[in-house]
Amino acid sequence: MDIFNAIIQVLDSTIRLSVPLLLACLAGLYSERAGIFDIGLEGKMLVGAFAGASAAAVFHSALIGLGTAVLISVAFALVHGFASITHRGNQIVSGVAINFIAAGSTIILGQAWFQQGGRTPALQPGERFEAIIWPGADAIRDVPIIGPIYAELISGHSILVYFAFAMVPFTWWVLFRTRFGLRMRAVGENPAAVDTAGISVAWLRYRALICTGILTGVAGAYLSMVQNGGFVKDMTAGKGYIALAALIFAKWKPVNAMFACLLFGFLDAASIRLQGSPLPLVGKVPAQFMQALPYVLTVILLAGFIGKAIPPRAGGVPYVKER
Amino acid sequence: MSTPYAKLPAWADYGLIPLINLSVAFIVAGFVVMLVGENPFRAAVILIEGAFGKGTGIAFTLFYATTFIFTGLSVAVAAHCSLFNIGTEGQAYIGGLGIALVCLSFDSVLPWWAIFPMAIVAAAAFGALWGLIPAYLQAKRGSHIVITTIMFNFIAASAMVYLLVGPLKPAGSQAPQTRNFLAGAELPKLNWVIELFGAKIRSAPLNICFLLALVMAFLVWLLIWRTRLGYEMRTYGHSPKAARYAGISETRIIITAMMISGALAGMMALNPVMGDQHNVAIDFVSGAGYVGIAVALMGRLHPVGVVLAAILFGMLYQGGAELAFEMPAISRDMIVIIQGLVILFAGALEHMFRPYIQALFASVSPKSVGMQAIKGTGA
Numbered sequence: 179m180d181i182f183n184a185i186i187q188v189l190d191s192t193i194r195l196s197v198p199l200l201l202a203c204l205a206g207l208y209s210e211r212a213g214i215f216d217i218g219l220e221g222k223m224l225v226g227a228f229a230g231a232s233a234a235a236v237f238h239s240a241l242i243g244l245g246t247a248v249l250i251s252v253a254f255a256l257v258h259g260f261a262s263i264t265h266r267g268n269q270i271v272s273g274v275a276i277n278f279i280a281a282g283s284t285i286i287l288g289q290a291w292f293q294q295g296g297r298t299p300a301l302q303p304g305e306r307f308e309a310i311i312w313p314g315a316d317a318i319r320d321v322p323i324i325g326p327i328y329a330e331l332i333s334g335h336s337i338l339v340y341f342a343f344a345m346v347p348f349t350w351w352v353l354f355r356t357r358f359g360l361r362m363r364a365v366g367e368n369p370a371a372v373d374t375a376g377i378s379v380a381w382l383r384y385r386a387l388i389c390t391g392i393l394t395g396v397a398g399a400y401l402s403m404v405q406n407g408g409f410v411k412d413m414t415a416g417k418g419y420i421a422l423a424a425l426i427f428a429k430w431k432p433v434n435a436m437f438a439c440l441l442f443g444f445l446d447a448a449s450i451r452l453q454g455s456p457l458p459l460v461g462k463v464p465a466q467f468m469q470a471l472p473y474v475l476t477v478i479l480l481a482g483f484i485g486k487a488i489p490p491r492a493g494g495v496p497y498v499k500e501r
Numbered sequence: 502m503s504t505p506y507a508k509l510p511a512w513a514d515y516g517l518i519p520l521i522n523l524s525v526a527f528i529v530a531g532f533v534v535m536l537v538g539e540n541p542f543r544a545a546v547i548l549i550e551g552a553f554g555k556g557t558g559i560a561f562t563l564f565y566a567t568t569f570i571f572t573g574l575s576v577a578v579a580a581h582c583s584l585f586n587i588g589t590e591g592q593a594y595i596g597g598l599g600i601a602l603v604c605l606s607f608d609s610v611l612p613w614w615a616i617f618p619m620a621i622v623a624a625a626a627f628g629a630l631w632g633l634i635p636a637y638l639q640a641k642r643g644s645h646i647v648i649t650t651i652m653f654n655f656i657a658a659s660a661m662v663y664l665l666v667g668p669l670k671p672a673g674s675q676a677p678q679t680r681n682f683l684a685g686a687e688l689p690k691l692n693w694v695i696e697l698f699g700a701k702i703r704s705a706p707l708n709i710c711f712l713l714a715l716v717m718a719f720l721v722w723l724l725i726w727r728t729r730l731g732y733e734m735r736t737y738g739h740s741p742k743a744a745r746y747a748g749i750s751e752t753r754i755i756i757t758a759m760m761i762s763g764a765l766a767g768m769m770a771l772n773p774v775m776g777d778q779h780n781v782a783i784d785f786v787s788g789a790g791y792v793g794i795a796v797a798l799m800g801r802l803h804p805v806g807v808v809l810a811a812i813l814f815g816m817l818y819q820g821g822a823e824l825a826f827e828m829p830a831i832s833r834d835m836i837v838i839i840q841g842l843v844i845l846f847a848g849a850l851e852h853m854f855r856p857y858i859q860a861l862f863a864s865v866s867p868k869s870v871g872m873q874a875i876k877g878t879g880a
Contacts, residue, residue: 217587217647261849270585270647272849274794278841283533285834290537419651426648464667470659473652480644480652489645 196443202421205393212386213366213492217273220418221280226251226398228284231409248395255391266496296411307336366490423476526842551823552816556700566815570714571769572793573807582758583738588650590790591657596767599627604686628767629760636759678782708776718804798848
C-alpha cells in the first residue's frame, strides 16, 4: 500500500509539473504549425508569470491577474510577429531577444515596484486560483485504489490544470477540424499556396501568434499564481525550452504533446522524489542525470534514432510575396 | 541570406544603419529607466563614468570585453556558415572543464607560461568537442542546430553541476567548485599597461587573455576573408546549393565551422577561470555565451566590429555595476534588457529602418543606391 501511495503522489506531482510544459508546448504548436519558430516561449511565460502575480497582488483578484498575464504575453508575441512577419527578421534572433527582454525587465520592474528583491508580494487566498475539490472526493478517499486516484489525481487541482488538459482535444479540433486550422497548417507548409488562394499569410500567422501568446500567458499565470504564491525571478527556469523539446518530441501533434509533457513532468517529479535514494537494478542515479534526460532524449529523437521529427516545411522562413 | 533590398553605400551599411539600430535600442532602454522612476541621462553619465572614469574602471571594462570577444567571435564564425550557434554558453562551460583538468594536474609543478598553452589547447578542444556533436547531427542527420545546441547547453549545465558537487569538489568543502589553483595556474595581469598612461589601478582582473582575444580576432579575420576554408564557409552560408555545386563537402564545412566556433567559445573560459577566479565554479559563464549573440550581431559578424561591440558590452557590464550602487532601483539586470533590445533592433529588426534610409539616399543622390547602374543596363 505504501508503494501505491508513493506512486499516486509521484503521479500527482507529475500532473502539476507537466501543466506549464503542456500549455507552453501547445502554445509553441500554434506558432510553429503556422511556420514561425518560437524560441521565445520561455520569455513569454516569464512575463506572463510576472504580470499575473503583480496584477493579482495589486487588484486583489486572480481573474484580473490571469487577464493581465495573457495580455502582456500576447503583446510580446506580437513583437515577435512584428519582427519576424512584418519585417521578415530572423525568427530565432527575435525569440532570443524576447527571452532577454523578459528576463531583465521582470527583475528590474519587480524590484522597482515591490522592493522585495525581484519578488512580487505573496498572494493572499482570493488572489490565486484555488484547488477545486470534486463532489464526493472526501467521501470516497478511503476506498482502496479508486479512492486515492479520484481524490488525489482527478480532484483537487486548480481550474488552470483542467484548462490545460482541455486544450489538448480543443487544439486537435482547431487544427484538424476547422477552416482556420487547415489554413494555419497550410501556411506552415506552403505559404505561397495559401497566398494564391487569396488568404493573407501575415494575418494568419499573426493570429497563430496571438494563440501562442494566450497560452504562454496562462502557463505563466499557472507558475506564479497556482504552483507558487507569487513571482520569483527566473521562475520559468528553462521550462520554455523543455516545452520546445516536448514539441519536437511530439512531432508537432497535440495529443503526442500531452504525452511528451507528461513524460517530462514525470522525469522531473521522479527526480524530486528520488533525491539520492537508490533505484532497483541501476543503483543511485544522480539528480542531474534525471534533469538532463529530457534534453538527451530530444537530441536522440532529433538525431532520428527514435522515429523522425519532421518540422513544418516553411518553418523559420519569412514569407516574401513574389513580384 | 539574400536581402530583397537595394544596395547602400558601404559606410551607410556598416556604420549608419547599425548606429541607428543601436540608438533605438538605447532609447527604448531609456524608457525602461524612466518607468523605474530614474533619469536616463544621469544613468548614462554614471554608466560611462563608471566604465571609463578611473583606471580600475577601464581595466574591468577590458576584462569583461575579453570574455565577450571570444564568445562574439564564436557566434560570428558559425554565422558566416549560416549556422546559428546558441550553444556558445555550453561550449564555454565545458571549455572550463578542460582548463580545470590541466590546471589541477599541473599547477603545482609547472610555471604559468608552460600551463597556459596547454590550457588553451584543452579549452579549445573541449569546446570544439561540445560543438562537434550538434554539428555532426546537423550535417549527417539533419537535426536543427539551434535546437540541438540549446539542448546541449542544458546538458552541459547538468554535467558540470554533477562534476562540481561531486568528483571535482575537494573533500570537506561545501562550495560547489574546484579547489583554488596554485600560483602556476594564475595568468599575469595587464594592469601595468593602463598604469603606463598614468592611471591608478587598485585591483582589476585584466590579464593577458585580452591579448590572446585580439590575436584570435585577427586570426578569425584571416580565416574568413583570406583562406580557402573561409571562402568555402561563406559560400555555404550564402547558398548551400551553390556550395554543393562547387564541390564543397557540406558535412566537412559544417563540422569544421562548428568546431572552430566551439573552440573559440571554450577559450573564453580562460579569462574568468585562470585570469580572475582561479577555480572553476558553478555557472561561471553566467550568460556570456548569450552576450556573444548580441556582440556578433552588433559587430555585423566582422572581427573588428566584434571587438568594438565587445568593448561596448564590457562598458555596460562595468558601468552597470557602478550604476547599481548609485541608483538602487537599477540593478545589473538592466544590462540584460539592453542586451535583449540590441539583439532585437540590431538583429531581428535590422531592416526596419532600411527602406526609409534608402528612400532618403535615393532622393539626395540616386547614384549612391545604384539607380544609375540599373538605367545603364537597359533591362
